[in-house]
Amino acid sequence: MEDWLSRMESKSEQNEWSSGVWDHLTAVRRQSPLVQCITNFVSMDLVANTLLSAGASPAMVHSVVEIPDFTPHIHALCVNVGTLTPEWLPSMKAAAEVASQLGKPWVLDPAAVNCSGFRLKACLELIGLKPSVIKGNGSEIIALSSASRGQTKGADSSHESTDAIEAAKSLALSSGAVVAVSGAVDIVTDGNQVIGVHNGTKMMQRITATGCSLAGLIAAFLAIDSSRGLEATVSAMSVFGIAGELGEAMANGPASLRMHLIDSLYGLDETTVRSRVNITRLG
Numbered sequence: 001m002e003d004w005l006s007r008m009e010s011k012s013e014q015n016e017w018s019s020g021v022w023d024h025l026t027a028v029r030r031q032s033p034l035v036q037c038i039t040n041f042v043s044m045d046l047v048a049n050t051l052l053s054a055g056a057s058p059a060m061v062h063s064v065v066e067i068p069d070f071t072p073h074i075h076a077l078c079v080n081v082g083t084l085t086p087e088w089l090p091s092m093k094a095a096a097e098v099a100s101q102l103g104k105p106w107v108l109d110p111a112a113v114n115c116s117g118f119r120l121k122a123c124l125e126l127i128g129l130k131p132s133v134i135k136g137n138g139s140e141i142i143a144l145s146s147a148s149r150g151q152t153k154g155a156d157s158s159h160e161s162t163d164a165i166e167a168a169k170s171l172a173l174s175s176g177a178v179v180a181v182s183g184a185v186d187i188v189t190d191g192n193q194v195i196g197v198h199n200g201t202k203m204m205q206r207i208t209a210t211g212c213s214l215a216g217l218i219a220a221f222l223a224i225d226s227s228r229g230l231e232a233t234v235s236a237m238s239v240f241g242i243a244g245e246l247g248e249a250m251a252n253g254p255a256s257l258r259m260h261l262i263d264s265l266y267g268l269d270e271t272t273v274r275s276r277v278n279i280t281r282l283g
């Protein structure tokens with residue numbers, strides 16, 4: 001009886017998540033939020049194409065002189081330090097400050113934060129500007145949470161996302177941000193709740209900038225539901241993972257997965273989304 005009850009409870013929770021994911025995607029398509037991306041050179045193309053195929057409107061505006069004119073008009077911002085140089089940091093800070101002051105959601109992707117002391121310090125300073133969401137892989141979240149670099153594999157993670165749950169919770173509590181850890185299971189936490197998103201496919205790791213694109217997509221989902229940052233982040237991660245799963249079924253390898261992932265994201269329909277959402281509460 002207890003087993004049945006808990007199965008029914010988790011089924012109804014799964015249905016709620018599925019409805020939430022579909023509603024969020026529909027809202028992104030309908031509202032087409034303007035997402036400013038200050039992202040690394042490697043990822044600009046895939047981030048922009050991911051946002052377009054999801055129905056959002058990307059703008060890669062990164063010059064510090066343009067931020068006072070442009071950033072007040074955006075719906076969300078994504079800052080990614082993947083190819084950070086000292087010249088770029090003032091733009092990132094200026095845009096983050098405008099976003100925070102105007103109550104616009106913004107996402108920090110601390111890409112390869114454990115590469116250098118310069119990058120770690122920059123990310124910690126950016127966290128001081130109150131991102132709504134910090135999205136990293138396991139190694140990046142562990143480095144930020146402990147404010148120390150540890151070992152580095154550059155942009156790739158040397159940890160499983162599940163190794164970073166405690167680090168993610170502690171970073172969420174200290175920063176006030178929702179923390180999202182990508183990996184085999186995507187973890188999302190506000191420091192209290194911990195949600196696991198089980199969509200996605202291993203081959204997504206073999207395409208550069210899928211993590212960066214996910215951060216951009218989270219920004220688009222936050223734009224349409226900024227008061228529910230945890231739920232919007234979970235939805236974005238699930239949608240991106242489902243697109244990856246569908247894409248893989250049509251792909252011969254990473255290059256064609258890149259193409260099919262974008263096509264799948266563009267073509268997602270309600271039945272497919274509802275049947276594929278795989279989200280569980282982990283704590």
Ligand SMILES: Nc1ncnc2c1ncn2[C@@H]1O[C@H](COP(=O)(O)OP(=O)(O)O)[C@@H](O)[C@H]1O
Nearest residue numbers: 137182183184186200201202204205210211212
């Ligand atoms: N082993 C895996 N199984 C399923 N999905 C994965 C796996 N590894 C990564 N992903 C997915 O790939 C995307 C990019 O995540 P990840 O590779 O962790 O980012 P990053 O490129 O920032 O390190 C996410 O959507 C994530 O869910």
Ligand SMILES: Cc1ncsc1CCOP(=O)(O)O
Nearest residue numbers: 040042082155209210211212
């Ligand atoms: C390879 C590389 N080097 C610096 S940034 C970057 C892209 C990282 O993208 P992702 O974090 O999505 O793997």
Ligand SMILES: [Mg+2]
Nearest residue numbers: 111137211212
């Ligand atoms: Mg990354």
